Amino acid sequence: MGQAVVVGAGVGGLAAAGALARNGWRVTLLERNDRLRADPAAVLLWPNGVRALRALGLADGLDSIATPVPPSGIRRADGSWLVQPGAAAALSPRSAPVVVHSEDLHDALIARLTATVDVRTGISVRQARVTPRDRPSVTDGRATWEADLLVGADGVQSVVRRAVSPESSVISSGYAAWRAVIPWYRAPHLATDVALGAEILGGDYRFFAASLGERGSAGASTRGGIYWQATVAGAARPEAPATQLALLRRWFERWPAPVGDLLGATEPDDLVQHDVREINPALTEFGTPSTTGGVALIGDAAHGMAHHLAQGACLAFEDVATLVALANQTQPGDGLRAAVLAYSKARVPRSAAVARQTKRVAAVLAPRGRFGTRARDAAFGVLSTRVLDRARAEAANWFPPN
Numbered sequence: 504m505g506q507a508v509v510v511g512a513g514v515g516g517l518a519a520a521g522a523l524a525r526n527g528w529r530v531t532l533l534e535r536n537d538r539l540r541a542d543p544a545a546v547l548l549w550p551n552g553v554r555a556l557r558a559l560g561l562a563d564g565l566d567s568i569a570t571p572v573p574p575s576g577i578r579r580a581d582g583s584w585l586v587q588p589g590a591a592a593a594l595s596p597r598s599a600p601v602v603v604h605s606e607d608l609h610d611a612l613i614a615r616l617t618a619t620v621d622v623r624t625g626i627s628v629r630q631a632r633v634t635p636r637d638r639p640s641v642t643d644g645r646a647t648w649e650a651d652l653l654v655g656a657d658g659v660q661s662v663v664r665r666a667v668s669p670e671s672s673v674i675s676s677g678y679a680a681w682r683a684v685i686p687w688y689r690a691p692h693l694a695t696d697v698a699l700g701a702e703i704l705g706g707d708y709r710f711f712a713a714s715l716g717e718r719g720s721a722g723a724s725t726r727g728g729i730y731w732q733a734t735v736a737g738a739a740r741p742e743a744p745a746t747q748l749a750l751l752r753r754w755f756e757r758w759p760a761p762v763g764d765l766l767g768a769t770e771p772d773d774l775v776q777h778d779v780r781e782i783n784p785a786l787t788e789f790g791t792p793s794t795t796g797g798v799a800l801i802g803d804a805a806h807g808m809a810h811h812l813a814q815g816a817c818l819a820f821e822d823v824a825t826l827v828a829l830a831n832q833t834q835p836g837d838g839l840r841a842a843v844l845a846y847s848k849a850r851v852p853r854s855a856a857v858a859r860q861t862k863r864v865a866a867v868l869a870p871r872g873r874f875g876t877r878a879r880d881a882a883f884g885v886l887s888t889r890v891l892d893r894a895r896a897e898a899a900n901w902f903p904p905n
């Protein structure tokens with residue numbers, strides 16, 4: 504095996520660095536933050552993401568931190584049901600997710616980094632150099648790292664992507680999102696008939712919550728608590744977190760339980776705000792060969808997209824499972840170059856399909872304006888649930904390469 508440099512220690516980079524090192528690669532992991540850390544939020548892992556993690560040998564860690572999200576239906580902002588809980592559509596068990604605290608997931612991935620991974624934090628890569636005749640390299644302006652395999656896992660604003668695909672650009676998806684985990688010891692008492700896990704949809708607003716563990720115990724998650732996510736049409740807010748929280752409480756004021764209870768129990772420091780962005784136009788290559796191997800883009804660096812299907816992290820794990828399976832069958836040279844190309848060929852159509860479904864789901868879950876919302880609500884009985892079910896089923900329908 505050869506030398507790999509992984510840029511970015513988000514979920515994709517951590518999974519890639521660990522999996523490559525466990526398979527005999529010499530790995531350097533470069534992260535711009537001063538320590539390896541996750542946002543204090545949570546992620547849904549769909550069956551495809553779970554399969555990818557299992558293929559990477561991470562199943563044991565996952566089972567102890569994941570909590571199933573029961574099918575809980577879809578409601579309007581006035582509390583009435585668009586899809587009753589238990590209805591077959593919209594969250595069929597086939598495509599139902601589990602929810603995981605992001606810090607638990609990060610800890611599980613860090614625990615599987617072997618002692619051989621050279622982790623360098625506080626390194627902000629400024630430039631990547633990729634030519635057909637040299638080994639790819641990256642620099643932070645002071646030091647340079649060369650590799651047989653350079654993995655760009657540096658998120659939607661990727662520096663590595665800029666080197667291999669300078670024409671790509673990042674645009675706003677037109678939404679801001681907030682996420683928070685209320686720790687279990689601060690979680691509000693919820694009425695017994697209030698189901699977490701239901702999507703609640705309004706005009707330009709959307710709210711979702713899921714339990715990470717029972718009140719009073721850590722439950723399935725090490726940390727436990729209640730995760731919520733709010734999506735609002737428009738740009739991210741520049742104000743301080745306390746003002747953002749006050750705005751969220753105002754926007755969602757008349758929404759059904761448990762929205763008010765959860766926003767009331769949230770503290771400003773719990774909030775994680777996102778200006779939702781996507782790569783546009785989508786890349787047509789995720790891999791670029793060079794002398795002994797090449798560059799592979801994974802995760803949001805390759806296919807950053809809006810979060811309406813909540814598949815970004817799952818796709819990153821699929822990328823890693825595919826890349827590692829291909830790279831492990833080769834040595835630096837012709838074989839690794841072919842593996843980089845095969846990786847791109849396998850992953851571009853798959854992420855394009857999920858991006859297409861994400862756009863369809865956006866029209867259902869996040870229509871813009873009063874007219875769009877009325878049209879969505881009128882059609883919801885049949886058409887929209889079919890769109891949702893199909894999108895989720897297609898996204899979940901991925902299996903790791905042998």
Ligand SMILES: Cc1cc2nc3c(=O)[nH]c(=O)nc-3n(C[C@H](O)[C@H](O)[C@H](O)COP(=O)(O)OP(=O)(O)OC[C@H]3O[C@@H](n4cnc5c(N)ncnc54)[C@H](O)[C@@H]3O)c2cc1C
Binds near residue numbers: 536659682
């Ligand atoms: C509101 C919201 C909800 C979501 N919910 C879900 C969900 O439920 N399920 C799901 O699967 N996905 C979800 N996603 C998507 C998911 O969060 C992302 O797709 C995923 O985090 C991407 O992981 P990544 O490792 O590719 O990139 P990132 O998480 O962005 O990590 C990139 C890493 O690279 C580092 N870095 C960046 N630039 C440099 C540089 N120049 N030098 C060195 N290091 C650098 C960063 O510091 C960071 O650590 C959601 C997204 C949003 C916005």
